[in-house]
Amino acid sequence: MRARVFVTLKPSVFDPQGKTVTDALHTLGYAAVKDVRQGKYFELDIDTRRPDEARTLAVAAADKLLSNPVIESYRIEIVDEVTA
Amino acid sequence: MKFAVVVFPGSNCDHDAQYAAQHVLGQQAEYIWHKDTSLEGADVVILPGGFAHGDYLRTGAIARFSPIMAEVQKFADAGGPVLGICNGFQVLLEAGMLPGAMLRNRSVKFQCEHVLVKVEQTDTPFTTACRSGQVLRIPIAHGEGNYYAEPEVVARLEKNRQVVFRYTNAEGMPTDESNPNGSVANIAGLCNEQRNVVGLMPHPERACEMALGSADGLVLFESAVRSVVNGVGGHFSRTVAAR
8 A cells, every 4th residue: 555644834833935935936926825835745655455554554654753743743645556 | 071972974063062072171072873872981962963864854853763862862861961952952852852843944044153142041061150141152053943842832941941042132132133043932942851951053062262253152061071070060960970
């Protein structure tokens, strides 16, 4: 299975990089962009056929390493790499 | 007495810290490779600045898994004095040995300049030789030194007097102009509740001789020596001396 892990700064945490990207988009004329939050994306290829096992492992990886719970939160999608 | 300077792949202020301890202060200072599993009887441990493991993932995030960190944790738990400078501070945060986390500087730039920091607490092993309220001129060099913690964590830090260093102006006032990176409450450095683990973003080891433009940082190293050798400053020194 494949786990997609999206790590982003918590909504309460200021994102200086996202702010800079927002400003740059405004410079390009995309005034409709109100805000940008920058994050990280991980793909984990996991040696199992069971989605629940893959999710359990991905959650552990996100908690212990991929995210810093002080400033970041994460979202996980589990996909079958055969069909993905 | 003996300093241990931990060397991670990517550390680049290890020699500066070793120089400050050994050549300026005349103490023994040994390098300890991050894969080692012994601190070899050190009295003080320094986690130096740099870019440990290339700052991959997050600053300090990989370094905290280096084998030596288990020993550093044990040493700290036993009351041993540990100083994290810049990247070393980031490692202590990721390891959970100090509370909070680092964000990108609000300028989104790597900032390399001399700043002013006020010493607010003198009962840590790295500030016993300071005057309370003393303003030090020492350099910063970081892209991610924008200290963040939840408001209730910051309130607890203030209540427990864990904010050891704060960015201020020359009068010791923590103004927004004197805050180089956007750190919450102008926090430049802090200690744990036991007060033996201290982390700060500015580089005292780069300000330990007038030839470097400032010798204000030397007082942190002098404090460490005084704490260990003279037993000044509380339980930590006695604990270490008893080992």
